[in-house]
Amino acid sequence: MLSLDFLDDVRRMNKRQLYYQVLNFGMIVSSALMIWKGLMVITGSESPIVVVLSGSMEPAFHRGDLLFLTNRVEDPIRVGEIVVFRIEGREIPIVHRVLKIHEKQNGHIKFLTKGDNNAVDDRGLYKQGQHWLEKKDVVGRARGFYQENRSVENRNFLFLILEL
């Protein structure tokens, strides 16, 4: 029933109004794209907002939580920071904490990571023969956090509506 109402509205519009609607839609989409790209520039990260995919950082982060990242060059990587990185050849980003860093005079840095909830460091996850991560593997450093799907009230309301 909803789709038929929409089609009636469309038929009632003349060509100019239709074009106006299409342009409106295009404006919304490009504004969203501009905001996203703008965020990428400000934070310096190719993916300013990421979702936590595994339980390796519990009890701090659970699956589904949002992390806000920055990756500015002036901020050096230091131990204790939560970094989101990709292993060469793999698509999935991993969110873990920096355990060890060795930085040379020229600024070249190599570091080791470990998940809070894991017993051992990440050397088992890295590529065969790779012992350290470098700046190029980093997607960003976690600076802000928002937890998702944890509100008990919202979950109860959802059950209420589904039962109806």
Place this chain on the structure above:
Amino acid sequence: MNSVLSRANSLFAFSLSVMAALTLGCFITTAFKDRSAPVRLHVSRILLKNVEDFTGPRKKSDLGFITFHISADLEKTFDWNVKQLFLYLSAEYSTKNNAVNQVVLWDKIVLRGDNPKLLLKDMKTKYFFFDDGNGLKGNRNVTLTLSWNVVPNAGILPLVTGTGRVSVPFPDAYEITKSY
């Protein structure tokens, strides 16, 4: 508003907006708080060996063993927007090979509700203190600090260093007889 379904729907939407406003309030009221606290660190024993680094690149590197005491009161850092504190004891030093080295020696998670007063004595390091090379031998200045990552309910994730650090010199010779 004349069916249960539409009432439930608008109630749900309203509760979502309320939750969003609360979360924003949580974030704004605690975003600029100072989360540091005084910390007392003491190192009671240092041992230095030189072995093949079995945790990673297999080359002979300096391996340090440290026994330490920590006393800190973290009660003031907890508030309505702090879910947990991730504490870590890190050693920072400089060597011929690398200008900056930082190694996490020990960490602990303190959840909201746990005892915030820490009094730990004779603690051994959780992670192996391997250097990238032989830079610990005779190193006059290895600084140990206790820092924590504040994990909020929603908002900024700051790294705060406790006030109170200790700098220790490492021995000039390797220990071959004693074991830790």
